[in-house]
Amino acid sequence: MSTVVLISTRLEKALSNFLAFLMAAMVIDVLWQVISRFALADPSSYTEELARFLLMWVGLLGAAYAYRKHSHLSLDLVIKSVSPAAQIRLNRFIQCVTFTFALCVMVFGGYKLMALTLSLKQNSAALGIPMGWVYACIPISGLFICWFAFDNFIHAGSHSENNNNSKV
Amino acid sequence: MDPSILILVISFTFLLIIGTPVSISIGVSTLLTMLVSIDFIPAVTTTAQRMGGGLNSFSLLAIPFFILSGLLMGQGGIARRLVEFAKVLIGMFPGGLAFVNVISCTLFGAISGSAVAATSAIGSFMIPTMNKEGYDKNFNAAITVASSTTGLLIPPSNILIIYSLASGGVSIAALFVAGYIPGLLMAAFLMIVCAIYARIKKFPVGERPCLKDVALRSWEAIPSLALIFIVIGGIIKGIFTATEASVIAVLYAGFLSLVVYKEIAWGDLKPLLVKAGETTAIVLLLIATSTAMSWILSYENIPQDLSTQLLNLTENPLVILLTINIILLLVGVFMDMTPAVLIFTPILLPVAESLGLSPLHFGIIMIMNLCIGLCTPPVGSVLFVGCSVAKTSIGSLIKPLLPMYAAMIFALLLVIFIPALSEFLPEFFGLYNMP
Amino acid sequence: QKNDRQQTLKLAHTLNIDHPVHKALIYMAERLKEKSYGAMAIDIYPSGQLGGERELIELLQIGSLAMTKVSSSPLEEFIDEMKVFSTPYLFEDNDHFWRTLNGDVGRHILLSGESVFLRGLGFYDAGSRSFYSVNKPIHTPDDLAGLKIRVQQSQSAIQMVNTLGGSATPIAWGELYTALQQGVVDGAENNPPSFWSSKHFEVAKYYTLDEHTMVPDIILISQYTWDHLNPQQQGWLQSAMDESVVYQRKLWAEATEEALEAVAAAGVEIIRPNKAPYQQKVQSAAASAAQNQPQINKDIINKIKLLRK
Ligand code: NA
Numbered sequence: 001m002s003t004v005v006l007i008s009t010r011l012e013k014a015l016s017n018f019l020a021f022l023m024a025a026m027v028i029d030v031l032w033q034v035i036s037r038f039a040l041a042d043p044s045s046y047t048e049e050l051a052r053f054l055l056m057w058v059g060l061l062g063a064a065y066a067y068r069k070h071s072h073l074s075l076d077l078v079i080k081s082v083s084p085a086a087q088i089r090l091n092r093f094i095q096c097v098t099f100t101f102a103l104c105v106m107v108f109g110g111y112k113l114m115a116l117t118l119s120l121k122q123n124s125a126a127l128g129i130p131m132g133w134v135y136a137c138i139p140i141s142g143l144f145i146c147w148f149a150f151d152n153f154i155h156a157g158s159h160s161e162n163n164n165n166s167k168v
Numbered sequence: 169m170d171p172s173i174l175i176l177v178i179s180f181t182f183l184l185i186i187g188t189p190v191s192i193s194i195g196v197s198t199l200l201t202m203l204v205s206i207d208f209i210p211a212v213t214t215t216a217q218r219m220g221g222g223l224n225s226f227s228l229l230a231i232p233f234f235i236l237s238g239l240l241m242g243q244g245g246i247a248r249r250l251v252e253f254a255k256v257l258i259g260m261f262p263g264g265l266a267f268v269n270v271i272s273c274t275l276f277g278a279i280s281g282s283a284v285a286a287t288s289a290i291g292s293f294m295i296p297t298m299n300k301e302g303y304d305k306n307f308n309a310a311i312t313v314a315s316s317t318t319g320l321l322i323p324p325s326n327i328l329i330i331y332s333l334a335s336g337g338v339s340i341a342a343l344f345v346a347g348y349i350p351g352l353l354m355a356a357f358l359m360i361v362c363a364i365y366a367r368i369k370k371f372p373v374g375e376r377p378c379l380k381d382v383a384l385r386s387w388e389a390i391p392s393l394a395l396i397f398i399v400i401g402g403i404i405k406g407i408f409t410a411t412e413a414s415v416i417a418v419l420y421a422g423f424l425s426l427v428v429y430k431e432i433a434w435g436d437l438k439p440l441l442v443k444a445g446e447t448t449a450i451v452l453l454l455i456a457t458s459t460a461m462s463w464i465l466s467y468e469n470i471p472q473d474l475s476t477q478l479l480n481l482t483e484n485p486l487v488i489l490l491t492i493n494i495i496l497l498l499v500g501v502f503m504d505m506t507p508a509v510l511i512f513t514p515i516l517l518p519v520a521e522s523l524g525l526s527p528l529h530f531g532i533i534m535i536m537n538l539c540i541g542l543c544t545p546p547v548g549s550v551l552f553v554g555c556s557v558a559k560t561s562i563g564s565l566i567k568p569l570l571p572m573y574a575a576m577i578f579a580l581l582l583v584i585f586i587p588a589l590s591e592f593l594p595e596f597f598g599l600y601n602m603p
Numbered sequence: 604q605k606n607d608r609q610q611t612l613k614l615a616h617t618l619n620i621d622h623p624v625h626k627a628l629i630y631m632a633e634r635l636k637e638k639s640y641g642a643m644a645i646d647i648y649p650s651g652q653l654g655g656e657r658e659l660i661e662l663l664q665i666g667s668l669a670m671t672k673v674s675s676s677p678l679e680e681f682i683d684e685m686k687v688f689s690t691p692y693l694f695e696d697n698d699h700f701w702r703t704l705n706g707d708v709g710r711h712i713l714l715s716g717e718s719v720f721l722r723g724l725g726f727y728d729a730g731s732r733s734f735y736s737v738n739k740p741i742h743t744p745d746d747l748a749g750l751k752i753r754v755q756q757s758q759s760a761i762q763m764v765n766t767l768g769g770s771a772t773p774i775a776w777g778e779l780y781t782a783l784q785q786g787v788v789d790g791a792e793n794n795p796p797s798f799w800s801s802k803h804f805e806v807a808k809y810y811t812l813d814e815h816t817m818v819p820d821i822i823l824i825s826q827y828t829w830d831h832l833n834p835q836q837q838g839w840l841q842s843a844m845d846e847s848v849v850y851q852r853k854l855w856a857e858a859t860e861e862a863l864e865a866v867a868a869a870g871v872e873i874i875r876p877n878k879a880p881y882q883q884k885v886q887s888a889a890a891s892a893a894q895n896q897p898q899i900n901k902d903i904i905n906k907i908k909l910l911r912k
């Protein structure tokens with residue numbers, strides 16, 4: 001197994017563990033919101049905000065995981081109709097586009113946003129945690145997507161027909 | 169034409185056609201458009217902020233929770249019992265399961281107020297079951313997608329609340345009551361499509377069950393059916409909100425599958441959580457990037473410019489009315505529902521009122537148009553979820569969806585030209601006085 | 604009409620186009636255009652099309668939006684000084700409130716966000732916030748006991764409602780109508796025009812004008828944009844702003860009057876309680892709330908109290 005593949009596998013494993021944790025935390029959080037309000041009559045002040053923040057993390061880190069799993073939706077009409085060599089070139093181009101987007105918007109833009117909200121000391125309304133740490137999910141997810149796009153790029157030739165699970 | 173809209177349309181279409189993931193295509197074309205008028209650093213930071221901001225919403229929590237409860241129901245034996253029950257009730261008619269699907273989606277969409285939730289919850293067990301019973305896979309996904317949107321017209325519905333705000337004060341109570349008939353009308357027309365399909369495609373007909381079977385299946389289905397009563401009852405009793413109901417569905421589905429039926433082991437939970445997270449994220453990334461796209465559209469005043477140009481074409485009221493609907497259909501094709509309502513209500517409502525439509529009537533028309541848009545590519549969250557749970561492609565859903573679009577448009581035309589369909593009930597209950 | 608030299612400022616807010624704030628902003632844009640002989644213009648994006656209030660503030664800091672109108676309450680997350688306004692019964696009356704905002708204290712608060720790239724240009728009236736309830740009328744603070752009152756997601760709002768004796772319950776704004784209707788919460792609190800425009804009066808039939816807090820709206824400009832304007836342009840903008848403030852207060856008073864008439868006509872019982880028990884209730888608690896405020900806010904609160912008559 002090459003180093004790239006090894007790293008990708010480890011990253012995927014870490015992402016899936018974290019995703020399971022975030023999902024479970026979200027379920028418990030919203031359940032607690034209902035219980036604290038209805039059964040204990042002492043409404044929790046932070047569950048609503050925490051749930052929204054967890055959702056942002058699930059959405060973005062999950063997006064990286066789904067990218068690794070080739071499960072984002074795309075139209076495959078053109079790519080299915082060209083020669084295998086052209087398929088590889090097209091696939092490499094798509095990986096470049098994705099890599100550039102993830103790098104510019106998610107890693108760089110997300111980092112800028114995170115740094116800005118941290119340095120200007122914006123704190124969340126209910127939990128009082130720095131918004132910068134909430135936004136950290138954007139650059140982190142961007143880094144994962146960059147790596148997976150890089151992996152897909154160098155392995156574009158080897159498993160191009162392996163992508164049939166992308167539902168297209 | 170404005171250079172920014174050209175850049176948006178050309179880059180988006182190109183990326184989409186060569187097979188770039190839809191969410192990435194939306195993001196890239198948004199960034200390119202933004203760079204026309206905003207410097208690089210603020211542009212990338214703003215795009216990142218809109219992506220994060222688009223997900224920072226409590227109502228969206230219904231998506232992961234209903235996806236998770238759908239998976240639990242599918243694998244934990246709940247779905248199977250429900251379907252067995254439905255089969256003994258209407259399985260002996262041609263296409264019986266398709267009717268069951270429409271009814272379940274309407275019911276689920278109605279109580280959850282979310283079409284995406286209905287598609288994921290009902291779709292994730294109905295579609296595989298229908299596949300197994302020999303129904304056409306793409307038809308199954310298509311009917312789930314189309315019938316899920318009816319729940320947005322039937323109360324409770326957050327989108328009607330958003331319309332009330334955007335319209336500057338149409339009564340929410342009146343809107344809620346106004347949505348019943350159009351929502352049920354749309355469901356009825358979709359059932360007609362199912363009936364026709366069932367004849368043409370010779371969908372399987374189940375055996376006529378004996379009475380003992382009916383009793384047994386009904387008895388077995390009671391705990392599963394109780395889910396619906398717990399969710400609806402809890403909302404009506406004010407124990408939890410419509411969004412929180414989704415987590416109660418997770419809890420109850422988990423309890424049945426893990427403790428009562430024991431068809432899921434505790435060890436299976438983690439992969440289920442990961443699967444639900446992954447399916448959720450596909451939708452959420454789309455919502456994130458389309459939030460950024462609708463931001464730059466508004467920033468460049470593109471929606472306003474387009475509708476002004478289109479409305480300048482004629483003076484004929486009928487043509488204007490149809491033009492408004494065509495604009496709304498096109499908006500729905502390219503935009504998510506919430507930004508569409510917020511952006512286009514202030515623009516189109518005054519025009520509609522000048523034609524003599526009441527704000528109530530126009531609101532229902534607008535939501536119906538956008539419901540159709542939710543089921544169309546390239547931007548259609550319900551369609552995406554449908555494809556995702558059915559494991560099929562957008563392209564292959566288009567053909568079975570075509571007659572359903574027709575049915576929905578037919579229902580829409582009736583609602584447009586017969587105002588009583590949306591106005592009778594609110595007036596009857598004294599919730600609305602015609603201006 | 605747009606020429607290259609024209610300075611166009613993009614302003615976004617979250618209210619609809621019938622709202623007094625939107626009308627006042629249009630007035631400001633017209634005044635600015637006249638004062639600058641067409642050299643400056645304001646493009647207004649209403650109805651939250653560019654984002655929610657917290658997000659619009661961030662866009663000012665990022666530099667992709669020039670101006671916004673926000674309530675001082677989401678600003679608390681960015682600027683400590685804004686927490687002053689969530690202190691219940693800090694202001695004696697309307698007159699005390701505007702004397703404070705138009706004076707040195709108001710000026711200090713407007714400029715307190717400079718270090719985080721947010722410059723306040725002026726205050727708009729957002730009236731006083733009061734309780735409304737679905738089933739049980741609120742006459743005295745004791746009636747609040749055990750009632751679940753919806754609040755915005757903020758520590759100070761939660762503290763304020765709990766102080767007055769209610770049970771503060773954060774609920775997302777978009778879910779509030781159905782939450783009231785179905786009894787997830789028993790009541791909420793807002794100013795009369797919002798109580799009217801949100802249609803919550805269709806469900807909540809009791810409106811108690813206890814006027815516990817006066818939370819102003821603030822017009823913000825991005826510090827980047829402000830620094831980019833020359834002194835003459837800054838002057839034009841500020842004086843257009845000041846004129847619109849006067850105009851908006853007039854519109855707001857009318858809107859409040861109309862909203863109260865309209866909800867009463869819709870069958871809402873409007874309760875005008877004796878405010879003394881409410882003020883007594885928060886007296887000790889207000890002092891402790893002030894204890895939690897940063898030192899700088901304690902000074903501001905003291906200055907505001909000195910302005911009482
Ligand atoms: Na509904």
Ligand code: NA
Nearest residue numbers: 501541547548
């Ligand atoms: Na669409």
